[in-house]
Amino acid sequence: MNRVPSVVISTDGAVVADLKRCGEQAGTVDLVLEFAIPYRELTEPQMKKIRLASPRLVFIDLDDDAPTGCKVARYLADSHPEALIVAVGSAVPSATLVAAMRAGVSEFVEKPISQPAFDEAVERLSRKLAPSPRERAAAEGKVLFFCGAKGGAGSTTVATNFAIHLHRQTGERVLIVDLDLTLGEVALYLGIEPRYGIVDLARNLHRIDEGLLASYIATHESGLDVLSAPFDPDEGRGIGADEVGRILEFLRGVYDWVVVDASNSLDARMLAGLRTAQEVFVVTQVDVPSLRNIQRVRRVLKRVIPERSPRVLVNRFHPGTDITLKDVERTLGLEVFGTLSNDYGTIAHSINTGEPLAMSASSATGQEMDVLVRKVSGMPLEPEKKARWQLKLPSLKRRDADVTARPRILAGAEP
Numbered sequence: 570m571n572r573v574p575s576v577v578i579s580t581d582g583a584v585v586a587d588l589k590r591c592g593e594q595a596g597t598v599d600l601v602l603e604f605a606i607p608y609r610e611l612t613e614p615q616m617k618k619i620r621l622a623s624p625r626l627v628f629i630d631l632d633d634d635a636p637t638g639c640k641v642a643r644y645l646a647d648s649h650p651e652a653l654i655v656a657v658g659s660a661v662p663s664a665t666l667v668a669a670m671r672a673g674v675s676e677f678v679e680k681p682i683s684q685p686a687f688d689e690a691v692e693r694l695s696r697k698l699a700p701s702p703r704e705r706a707a708a709e710g711k712v713l714f715f716c717g718a719k720g721g722a723g724s725t726t727v728a729t730n731f732a733i734h735l736h737r738q739t740g741e742r743v744l745i746v747d748l749d750l751t752l753g754e755v756a757l758y759l760g761i762e763p764r765y766g767i768v769d770l771a772r773n774l775h776r777i778d779e780g781l782l783a784s785y786i787a788t789h790e791s792g793l794d795v796l797s798a799p800f801d802p803d804e805g806r807g808i809g810a811d812e813v814g815r816i817l818e819f820l821r822g823v824y825d826w827v828v829v830d831a832s833n834s835l836d837a838r839m840l841a842g843l844r845t846a847q848e849v850f851v852v853t854q855v856d857v858p859s860l861r862n863i864q865r866v867r868r869v870l871k872r873v874i875p876e877r878s879p880r881v882l883v884n885r886f887h888p889g890t891d892i893t894l895k896d897v898e899r900t901l902g903l904e905v906f907g908t909l910s911n912d913y914g915t916i917a918h919s920i921n922t923g924e925p926l927a928m929s930a931s932s933a934t935g936q937e938m939d940v941l942v943r944k945v946s947g948m949p950l951e952p953e954k955k956a957r958w959q960l961k962l963p964s965l966k967r968r969d970a971d972v973t974a975r976p977r978i979l980a981g982a983e984p
């Protein structure tokens with residue numbers, strides 16, 4: 570076991586010294602914060618320090634005003650569930666011990682703290698110390714970043730439908746993040762209107778855990794989880810580049826796949842998002858301005874993520890145009906990774922009803938998406954069972970707490 574970051578709150582100098590000595594001796598516990606003050610003097614600045622330190626163990630002293638100590642334990646157990654609370658004390662009455670356990674204390678070590686008693690307590694606790702989201706974030710999940718070669722290329726259409734297919738085909742946990750923080754439309758395309766989203770997550774990033782994250786996520790009827798951009802463009806302005814990077818790293822620790830629909834502006838926030846990505850997809854149509862933009866964007870990508878080549882997805886493709894796919898590949902020096910047909914009728918219907926095309930029975934675009942997902946997820950390229958395509962899902966299952974009715978929008982004219 571690595572040395573776990575720990576905090577001690579005790580006015581007894583011997584407790585702090587003993588915990589330090591025992592933790593160092595056994596190589597199990599690292600005291601990162603010490604508060605030698607009475608519980609009543611613990612206010613928001615100290616609590617903030619504790620949250621920022623993300624301790625896995627918090628030692629409290631029941632010889633110091635036990636009733637207030639229990640309140641502190643309850644507060645920490647609720648606000649920082651990643652930490653286990655350990656009480657220390659001498660000749661503590663059993664009623665106090667019971668109250669402490671009810672407040673969320675997991676272990677008790679008698680004073681003066683001996684090495685064997687300390688080691689046994691840590692050993693018992695180690696079984697309860699599951700890896701924290703932060704620890705898991707280092708190893709898990711893939712961030713798939715979708716951006717358009719220019720406005721209206723189809724990034725949101727492709728990303729949302731791709732995410733639904735990915736979830737359906739792999740059965741794994743998939744989240745779509747709307748990183749178009751100004752005018753994001755993912756929720757609209759999915760026919761949901763979440764009350765909370767990425768702005769709330771950014772505001773609470775200092776204390777985020779899976780439980781809190783769940784309150785900012787809406788779940789689409791397909792099972793796809795959605796982290797929405799704000800409705801009000803002003804709200805998205807407050808999110809910084811650093812926060813974008815931290816948010817995506819955290820989400821990668823929770824989900825198997827994090828599909829990002831990015832905005833077309835390559836500002837610092839998008840670059841921070843790109844740095845977390847395992848795959849970057851540039852959605853484009855076959856026209857000269859789009860291909861020229863991809864060449865321009867590639868320069869930035871080479872600088873920011875030199876180890877990855879973008880995957881080109883040709884959207885609204887129809888054979889027989891002046892510029893062929895071979896021309897596209899020659900011009901860009903990149904393979905075309907996938908194509909999605911021009912299918913205005915299906916897609917306009919999908920957007921206007923909030924029913925993604927991934928759901929529409931046997932649509933050509935849906936089947937193309939299927940192939941694309943298989944390529945990305947590494948699943949064999951064999952046709953899905955027909956029955957799956959004929960699935961007609963009932964109207965949206967809304968999570969009462971965070972989803973409200975979606976207004977219908979008017980169908981636009983075909984461009």
Ligand SMILES: Nc1ncnc2c1ncn2[C@@H]1O[C@H](COP(=O)(O)OP(=O)(O)OP(=O)(O)O)[C@@H](O)[C@H]1O
Pocket residue numbers: 717719720721722723724725726727749833884885886909910911912913914916917920934
């Ligand atoms: N394969 C397709 N066939 C026909 N129409 C499509 C297709 N893909 C997208 N569209 C249409 O193109 C328009 C733009 O699509 P979308 O909003 O997905 O693009 P975007 O790149 O996300 O745009 P923005 O730059 O505004 O974020 C929409 O009206 C959509 O209906």
Ligand SMILES: [Mg+2]
Pocket residue numbers: 724725726749754
């Ligand atoms: Mg978009």
